[in-house]
Amino acid sequence: MAERAPALQAQDKLAFLLSLVPYLMDRGSVSIAEAAAHFKVPVAQIKRAVELIAVSGIPGETTQYQHGDLFDIAWDDFEQNGVIVLTNMVAIDDSPRFSAREAAAMIAGLQYLSSLPENADRAAIATLMSKLSRGASSAPSQVAVENAPTNDLLALVERAVEAGVQLEFDYAGVRGQVERRRVDPLRVESLDADWYLRGYDHLREAVRTFRLDRIAAPAVSDQPISFTASDVVLPEKLFEGSPDDVVVTVEIDTAASSFLADYAPDDIEGAGTSRTRLHLRVNQFGSLARLISGLPGRPVVIAPASARDAVSDWVSRASHRYGEDELFSVDGGLD
Amino acid sequence: MPASRAPRVPVEERLFSLVLALLATETGLTKTEILSTVQGYRQRWTQGDNAALERQFERDKDDIRELGVPLETIEEPGDTGNNQNLRYRIPRGAYELPDDIAFSSEETALLTLAAMVWREGTLSGESRRALLKLRSLGGTAPVPELDYAPRIRSRDAAFEPLQTALDRRLVVRFDYLKPGDDAPRARRVVPYALVQFQGRWLCSAIDPETDGWRTFLLSRIVSPVAVTAETATVPPDATAERALADLEALWEAQIAVVRADPASDAETRLLKRRGTVRRLDGALTVHWSDRHLLADELASFGPEVEAVSPPEIRALVVARLAALVADHRGTADSEASRG
Structure with missing residues (x-):
């Protein structure tokens, strides 16, 4: 297996060469800098690729890679002016097709984005998907993502951004209190089925992350924004740790421990054969109680006692909504 | 030499x-x-x-x-x-990409975003290479005014071997643990589709012994997926599209009634759940595909909701809460490790 690892990198490099040649042919003459910007790669990568292309070709009649069997470039332009001009072309005429998996990745990606207002024109998206299928060298892999209806809230966010005004909405924080928030929208992010708005919050006077499904009564305001996406460097992680975070020890079935991966457990220890103990950093116990009570794999908060009590209080109050003798066994669900 | x-x-x-x-x-x-x-x-x-x-x-x-x-x-x-x-x-x-396939700048923008979706997933290499080929065509995309950073994760270790198996029509073996069962069961199936539904990855497969159609949640696969060398045929209608349609139909057909406290986090979020309707008496009807997943979700809302019906959903929520209460009573001791 070890010898396969470098080959993966070479595959990427090959895909790059096969993609770069038709682009250069099409452009006729293009600066190294522009090609690098177009492919979003470093200038050095373009240079190396062009140098390789310029000495590559086919064995030809003589099987000796004679001059006419090779690509050639205008070397003076390349070396002195940083401009790429292919002066001899070999074998390649056009861009390569997508692989079955590449087409599947793009199609599933489009399906995943079906809630975006840009994707509201379902006929146009269907055309685009069929182009990807036809542009693949074999039938795309059977990977798909559920179609979602257009998200009206995202349309509102886009309108606010276009108009340069704040978005306002009711937001129920995890502590349960609802407040009217006014926000400069900066970025919309998602993780699987969960969508988030990141923006500058005028109430908190800081950048905050909001779950779209917790936003209620949204409206485009008439207040101008203070910040745009280019003014603010957003932290990479959706939720940043804060100094008053508390470290909580949770025990859970080992098979289910990956559900806690987002909470960046800093160290993991076994607890018996099938259980694992994790240390999570949490900001407050309200969200911890929600998290713990919704996870599979029988999670139990071990310490500190205050965190245990918070979960205990949450689930005790919940169970009081039900009668004493309601327990009975059931079966079913997905296979 | x-x-x-x-x-x-x-x-x-x-x-x-x-x-x-x-x-x-x-x-x-x-x-x-x-x-x-x-x-x-x-x-x-x-x-x-x-x-x-x-x-x-x-x-x-x-x-x-x-x-x-x-x-x-x-x-x-x-x-x-x-x-x-x-x-x-x-x-x-x-x-070569057929001559009649070209992408407009809007399409290029959408595809660039679609490829970005996978940057942390198993298909990150594939989407990166698809983008190279797209850029090969020379088209450019307008810079969107609103910054989007969409992400699909296929964190489940089962994703990669299952995709390999479904591309090559191979039989796989794995252990599958259904909630409520004491021990996992060994399964032997032919995967035909990997689909994400309500944020979770599922694998649709055919049991070659019984010809039964099955859907597995990747998160319930508890062993490594063994890809065998055994090939199998699947019917032509065994597609990802059909797998999703089956899940949609299940979601559409299965309803639970819940009461959520007014203006609570639970009410806001359940109302945004696909297909949720508020009844005249104020209770919410919510759709679901798997009773255990729904019970987990309702339990997470704690005292903000009450699962009213059907009885098996209510019972699952009660059972979950009862276990959580018992597990968090008093101080933690070795009892909690009983697993």
Whole structure:
């Protein structure tokens, strides 16, 4: 297996060469800098690729890679002016097709984005998907993502951004209190089925992350924004740790421990054969109680006692909504 | 000449040269012609034993095909079964993107975002290469005013082997733990689709013994997925589209009634759940695909909701809460580790 690892990198490099040649042919003459910007790669990568292309070709009649069997470039332009001009072309005429998996990745990606207002024109998206299928060298892999209806809230966010005004909405924080928030929208992010708005919050006077499904009564305001996406460097992680975070020890079935991966457990220890103990950093116990009570794999908060009590209080109050003798066994669900 | 003394040709140069040579030939090249003349092989080719070089060629063919390059093999007429006379080539029509496929700048923008979706997933390599090919066409996309950073994760370790198996129609084996069962059960199935529904990855598969159609949640697969060498056929209608349609139908058909406190987090979020309707009496009807997943979700809302019906959903929520209460009573001790 070890010898396969470098080959993966070479595959990427090959895909790059096969993609770069038709682009250069099409452009006729293009600066190294522009090609690098177009492919979003470093200038050095373009240079190396062009140098390789310029000495590559086919064995030809003589099987000796004679001059006419090779690509050639205008070397003076390349070396002195940083401009790429292919002066001899070999074998390649056009861009390569997508692989079955590449087409599947793009199609599933489009399906995943079906809630975006840009994707509201379902006929146009269907055309685009069929182009990807036809542009693949074999039938795309059977990977798909559920179609979602257009998200009206995202349309509102886009309108606010276009108009340069704040978005306002009711937001129920995890502590349960609802407040009217006014926000400069900066970025919309998602993780699987969960969508988030990141923006500058005028109430908190800081950048905050909001779950779209917790936003209620949204409206485009008439207040101008203070910040745009280019003014603010957003932290990479959706939720940043804060100094008053508390470290909580949770025990859970080992098979289910990956559900806690987002909470960046800093160290993991076994607890018996099938259980694992994790240390999570949490900001407050309200969200911890929600998290713990919704996870599979029988999670139990071990310490500190205050965190245990918070979960205990949450689930005790919940169970009081039900009668004493309601327990009975059931079966079913997905296979 | 030992391989170590041969001039070193970078891997990508060898692969690139192979693609160029096979694209340029109409009639195909034999393996000997390739190994003795193509850049990167010819430096290591000898008149004697070329076993190592031949194995290299086999791996290179796989790597190239994985990129979607249709490298084909032609048998000499009347000479079937003779490996030495097989000819290799890349037919231009099957290699090149058809002329009538072009992408507008809006389409390019959408596809760029679609590729971004996978940047942390199993398909990150595929989407990165798809983007290269898209950019090869020279089109540019307008810079969107609102910054989007969408992400799908396929964190489940089962994703990759299941996709390999479904692309090659292979039988897989894994242990599957249904909630409420004491122990996992060994399963042997032919996967035909991987779908994400309500944020969770599922694998649709056919049980070759019973011909039964099954859907598995990847998060409930508790062993590594073993991909066997056994191939199997699946019916033509075993597609991802059908798998999703089946899940949609299930979601549509299954309803639970819950009471949520007014203006609570639970009410806001359940109202945004697909298909939720508020009844005249204020209770919410919510849709679901799996009773255990729904019970987990309702339990997470704690005292903000009450599961009213159907009885089995209510009972599952009660059971969950009862276990949580018992597990968090008093101080933690070794009791909590009983698993």
